[in-house]
Amino acid sequence: MTKSDLVAAIAEKAGIRKKDAEAALNAFLEVVTEALAKGDKVEIRGFGTFLMKERAPRVARNPRTGEKVEVPAKLTPAFKPGKDLKEATEKELKKKRK
Structure with missing residues (x-):
């Protein structure tokens, strides 16, 4: 799903214009x-x-030279799914596998 697909889905679910859904997103x-x-x-x-x-x-x-390179520590964004999201996606996957 692309950002434009997501905007369209939000607009449809919320009953609002795509422009408003895009602004909110x-x-x-x-x-x-x-x-x-x-x-x-x-x-x-x-x-x-x-x-x-x-x-x-x-x-x-x-990979090109085989030379070892030191990669320093860094902060990176991450997402940890919640319990409800895990359960909902697991339920949908089970439906698709049947």
């Missing part, structure tokens, strides 16, 4: 991005939590 994405950049987490009960996770430093290998 863009605002949501901006708020989440700003919160993560400040080091906060965004928790939506039942859906999940957006947070920053630290990746440990590691040694990687350049």
